[in-house]
Amino acid sequence: MVLKLAWRNLVGGGVRSLLNVFILSVVLVTIIGFHGLFVGWQRNAENGMIRWHIADGQYWQKDYDPYDPFSFDVARSAMPKGINDAASVEFLIDQGVIYPQGRMKNIILKGVEEEQVLLELPTEYLRFKEGRYKLMLGYRTAKKLGLSEGDRLMLRWRDVHGSFDAREFEIVHIFTSPVLTIDQGQVWLGLEQMREMLDAPGEVTYFSYRGLRPKLGAGWIWKTQDELLSEFRALFAAKMAGVSFMYVLLLFLAMIAVFDTQVLAMFKRRREIGMMMALGLRSGQIIKVFTLEGLLSGLLAVGLGALWGTPLLLRFSKYGLRLPEMMDNYGIDGFLDAMYPQYSLKIVVLTIVLINLILLVVSYLPVRSISKMSPVSALK
Amino acid sequence: MEQLISIRNMFKDYPIGLGKFTALKDINLDFEAGEFSGIVGPSGSGKTTLLNIIGSLDVQSKGEVKVMGREVSELTRKEAARLRSEHIGFIFQTYNLLPVYTVFENVEFPLLLMDVKPGIRKEMVDKAIEWVGLKDKRKSRPAQLSGGECQRVAIARAIVKEPQIVLADEPTANLDAENSHHILRTMVELNEKLKTTFIFSTHDAKVIEYLRRKITLVDGRVVEDN
Ligand SMILES: Nc1ncnc2c1ncn2[C@@H]1O[C@H](COP(=O)(O)OP(=O)(O)OP(=O)(O)O)[C@@H](O)[C@H]1O
Numbered sequence: 142m143v144l145k146l147a148w149r150n151l152v153g154g155g156v157r158s159l160l161n162v163f164i165l166s167v168v169l170v171t172i173i174g175f176h177g178l179f180v181g182w183q184r185n186a187e188n189g190m191i192r193w194h195i196a197d198g199q200y201w202q203k204d205y206d207p208y209d210p211f212s213f214d215v216a217r218s219a220m221p222k223g224i225n226d227a228a229s230v231e232f233l234i235d236q237g238v239i240y241p242q243g244r245m246k247n248i249i250l251k252g253v254e255e256e257q258v259l260l261e262l263p264t265e266y267l268r269f270k271e272g273r274y275k276l277m278l279g280y281r282t283a284k285k286l287g288l289s290e291g292d293r294l295m296l297r298w299r300d301v302h303g304s305f306d307a308r309e310f311e312i313v314h315i316f317t318s319p320v321l322t323i324d325q326g327q328v329w330l331g332l333e334q335m336r337e338m339l340d341a342p343g344e345v346t347y348f349s350y351r352g353l354r355p356k357l358g359a360g361w362i363w364k365t366q367d368e369l370l371s372e373f374r375a376l377f378a379a380k381m382a383g384v385s386f387m388y389v390l391l392l393f394l395a396m397i398a399v400f401d402t403q404v405l406a407m408f409k410r411r412r413e414i415g416m417m418m419a420l421g422l423r424s425g426q427i428i429k430v431f432t433l434e435g436l437l438s439g440l441l442a443v444g445l446g447a448l449w450g451t452p453l454l455l456r457f458s459k460y461g462l463r464l465p466e467m468m469d470n471y472g473i474d475g476f477l478d479a480m481y482p483q484y485s486l487k488i489v490v491l492t493i494v495l496i497n498l499i500l501l502v503v504s505y506l507p508v509r510s511i512s513k514m515s516p517v518s519a520l521k
Numbered sequence: 522m523e524q525l526i527s528i529r530n531m532f533k534d535y536p537i538g539l540g541k542f543t544a545l546k547d548i549n550l551d552f553e554a555g556e557f558s559g560i561v562g563p564s565g566s567g568k569t570t571l572l573n574i575i576g577s578l579d580v581q582s583k584g585e586v587k588v589m590g591r592e593v594s595e596l597t598r599k600e601a602a603r604l605r606s607e608h609i610g611f612i613f614q615t616y617n618l619l620p621v622y623t624v625f626e627n628v629e630f631p632l633l634l635m636d637v638k639p640g641i642r643k644e645m646v647d648k649a650i651e652w653v654g655l656k657d658k659r660k661s662r663p664a665q666l667s668g669g670e671c672q673r674v675a676i677a678r679a680i681v682k683e684p685q686i687v688l689a690d691e692p693t694a695n696l697d698a699e700n701s702h703h704i705l706r707t708m709v710e711l712n713e714k715l716k717t718t719f720i721f722s723t724h725d726a727k728v729i730e731y732l733r734r735k736i737t738l739v740d741g742r743v744v745e746d747n
């Protein structure tokens with residue numbers, strides 16, 4: 142009987158109920174969609190970093206501090222013995238100066254093992270055996286400096302003895318990577334090239350590693366994936382605060398709509414509730430009927446949202462969302478041309494439960510207070 | 522024999538600002554089962570207030586009001602709701618139809634509360650709707666009906682469950698002569714067949730014609746009862 146009345150109320154509500162259900166379904170799909178976007182973005186970025194640079198983690202020479210270029214001179218040691226070469230990619234870091242189109246620019250020089258196959262970094266372009274004075278750089282830096290493949294670039298550095306040296310390099314490749322941290326403010330050289338320039342044979346600053354971790358002495362510090370990603374995660378969270386704000390605002394607006402249709406409508410329907418009481422519906426039943434009505438609209442919204450939201454969200458996750466300018470606007474790693482949202486069952490379930498819980502509460506509270514009134518005053 | 526309704530030294534005050542307004546003063550009335558009676562009196566004399574108290578929608582401020590042997594002011598909300606649902610049919614002056622329900626659903630509502638079986642329910646609702654001549658409006662909603670039609674739905678809803686007591690607050694205010702007479706005859710028939718007790722509130726001469734007992738209320742006092 143209670144269910145029948147609740148259903149009747151909902152259907153009888155006509156356009157009002159329909160609108161309410163529709164708005165709710167929009168809220169649901171939006172929450173799930175936005176969350177999927179964030180998750181997809183972050184996962185994409187993290188996967189990119191792992192595949193292009195981090196592998197399972199990195200061993201850092203104990204003095205290496207990526208934020209202190211002056212430490213680079215000392216932050217290098219001979220590669221520890223017994224490391225499986227196929228499981229590691231060696232890097233040697235220093236600072237230098239480049240002169241793109243006559244301007245002077247400080248830059249980080251990164252030497253990377255040319256023969257590696259562990260990372261997606263296209264190091265094969267830098268093979269020392271096939272010629273010297275080659276470098277590559279990421280497309281963002283290339284664009285910023287107005288450089289293209291085949292251009293020549295003057296590069297100046299200091300060797301271990303502190304004396305300056307300069308050379309013209311050829312840009313042999315511009316790579317396209319979603320990873321910002323291997324692109325901005327740096328150029329890539331072959332490891333052997335770097336060692337020769339710095340007069341530092343056999344030395345490395347850090348090396349990425351995959352597989353079972355060997356025990357190394359105090360000279361090397363192991364950085365886990367999580368540690369290496371933590372900075373990105375913090376940055377991502379910070380950058381996303383702005384976006385999240387809009388998203389929260391949107392949700393808030395939607396919630397006001399829900400609140401209006403539920404709570405205010407409930408008070409507007411006080412007379413209706415009074416009528417039912419006058420006809421002999423007990424207050425407990427009243428509460429059940431109207432709370433159930435709210436819950437039913439929530440369940441219908443889930444159904445409706447699933448109907449139009451599922452194909453929409455799946456489409457996005459399959460074909461991606463093309464928002465290249467967002468990338469530059471947010472200056473953050475993530476995706477190249479399209480963003481692929483990822484949805485988790487957990488968030489879908491959580492959102493559905495949450496929305497229905499909210500509905501339950503916003504339906505229950507007003508109707509409970511009305512049901513405490515006497516029939517005559519509710520009818521006024 | 523126990524009276525169906527018995528009212529002793531009953532007063533009803535409404536708070537107004539800091540003071541109060543006494544709408545009913547020292548009412549003493551008894552109604553037997555099967556009465557066909559009416560309360561007449563000028564506007565504001567307290568007719569609706571009296572019916573509300575008898576119908577357990579409101580409580581008196583002082584005195585006794587017994588309906589079917591129970592003191593209404595002592596009923597819990599649940600008991601009062603049950604009394605209304607099972608034994609009392611109310612025709613409100615302002616109709617009080619459920620706006621989101623169709624005519625059929627409005628009339629069906631009291632039967633739903635009483636858990637009447639679907640088959641019987643439909644039969645009873647159809648019969649009540651036919652009584653008030655709204656067969657072709659079964660699917661309309663109150664907003665699509667005229668005042669008189671709403672009133673007839675309210676009447677059908679009050680009598681559909683064939684209650685012991687029907688409290689009818691100005692039930693013919695918006696009806697033409699023909700409809701009024703038709704409905705009054707139906708009520709008389711119910712009264713004779715099922716011993717349904719009718720208490721009207723009215724100033725309609727057509728209704729007064731049918732009454733077997735007329736209680737006159739002026740300024741919240743019973744001035745005449747015959
Ligand atoms: N909730 C209330 N608060 C204050 N005064 C009220 C309230 N309800 C009714 N009254 C007053 O009580 C008196 C009786 O009202 P009631 O509605 O019973 O009159 P009535 O005889 O039904 O009038 P009518 O024929 O116009 O329907 C009126 O003077 C009215 O102003």
Ligand SMILES: [Mg+2]
Binds near residue numbers: 568569690
């Ligand atoms: Mg009145």
